Amino acid sequence: MRSVWANVRKIEGLPIAAVLVTLYGIFMITSPEVFMGHRIYMSFLQTVPPMLVLALGLTLVITAGEIDLSFPAVVAFSGLLYAWIFLHTGSPLLGLVAALAGGALVGFVNGILIAKIGVPSIMATLAAQFFWAGLTVLLAGGKSWNLTGIENERLHTLLVGRLFGSLAVPAQAFWALGVAVVCWFILNRHKFGEAIMFVGDNPNVARVMGINVERTKIKLFTLNGLLGGFAAVLLTTEMNTFWTTQGEGYMLAVMAAVFIGGTSIAGGKGLVVGTFFGAYIIGSLEAGVVATGIGGYWTQLVTGLVMAASVVLNIVIGDGRLAAVADRVRHWSTLTQEN
């Protein structure tokens, strides 16, 4: 029994997956007409991927003990580059390259400020958020642009097409899943990921063990910028539109996804699988609450409850405490039988 529990608790992201399943279970009871069909899930697979890609990058950043508040601006700025290049050259592929490069540039500048100059990441990236969002508004003249004709491009089909015939699974769900798999392997199986964990755990230890702390941080912020650029492309292509405030709704949602996934704000430990499910929880809540019929005003309150429940569950179940909980439950049940 004990060894079963010991193995169960080793499954990464299990508590948060349970929260997601429970949540869908509740929604299936409260609004079966919506949640028993497949269309609502296809809609989640369409809307969640940009947020998920952002959350995966942020997971790595938070694991390193840092924070990045500039990703909403990257979604806007990279979206601008993507849209502008497409509208002026007709090539979405060039636009994609520009968006990724632009995001990486923003991240690289963040990394230099943080690692080389020593600006705390919360301040450097907050400044970056204002700067790049402001630059985007300036360059776009505050307007939004329609990407007319992009739906006929092969890249459009590749990135956000609908797969499996009448099921119409959005392709971006697979791109985001792919990014999640890559991020998991980077963090858990690559020496760059090990450097991220040790830097977040204790930068002095990392340094005396020969890890280049500064270079690790610069690479990390650059990677996060790059992922922000990719999220921008997924979003802009799906919507066929670029608008200057397209990143703004993501700030708190993305952070919520990371934290309810079980990644510790203290750094040193990151759960990519947890972030994956966390993003789907956050992305499903509003639709679920609205479909339940209790009204959209409840969304925030329910989000807060789910966040609190997830974090508590992660603390109780994570790090070997599941065995202790199981012991306690067994103890209680034994007492009941004796009585």
Place this chain on the structure above:
Amino acid sequence: MTEDAANRFSIDAPASRGGEVGTSGCALRMVDIQKRFGLVRALRDVNLEVGTNEIVGLLGDNGAGKSTIVKILTGVYPASAGELYVADRQVNFRSYDVQTAHRYGIETVYQDKSLGDKQVLWRNFFVGREITNRFGFIDVKKEREIASEIMVNTIGFRGEGITVDSTVSDLSGGERQGVAIGRAMHFDAQLIILDEPTVALSLKEVRKVLDFVHKIKDAGKACVYISHDLTDVYEIADRFVILDRGEVVASIAKSAVRKSELGDFMLDYAHGRKDAPR
């Protein structure tokens, strides 16, 4: 201790016991090493030799320059002047860093910054020099096997409950130092530097650490044991080097001094009674 007694102890004498200095040179030789931080002279003309299987206790009060020496030896920062030889190879300070020090066979066990608390043991064994394929992906199976081998055979962790998948925060202070010492021995260190490894440990845990240090000696390796606590050092070291305000003031073979005499000698420095020119 009297002035006569103090004079008995030669300064910078290559007094080494248990080593093979005569036949195969030194594990470490520092010649006129200086370190300045701006106007502050942290080290002045430090000369220090460590034989190939010698354990040197480096003693000194706070601020004597012990940790400055450690940081120069381990490549955290270079010396301002002087020469450093590791296993009779001269170190070029311009290209000397932590990785190079590892390649030279210098391993360091710190008081508190040797291990990542939230990481599993097998990661701690290989961090900074992972076994990877050419794309940088870690061979987890191999790292775990070797880590397990080190734990059982090198440091003798046969106790229940601690495996390569344990997190460092689950270990006691002494066990942590054991892991760090085992790691150092695995990477074929010729010289292991222990920087105050027993500070903040209970007596029982100190005992464990000292037992690990005996294994370093048994394995034929050299060791610099840094401390300001005589009790640990006296048991372990073959020779004592005493540092005061950036200078080596004495080098004393263990056979030439009793523990109480050594204590008096150090107290004299702590009270500033040795300020007169030698």
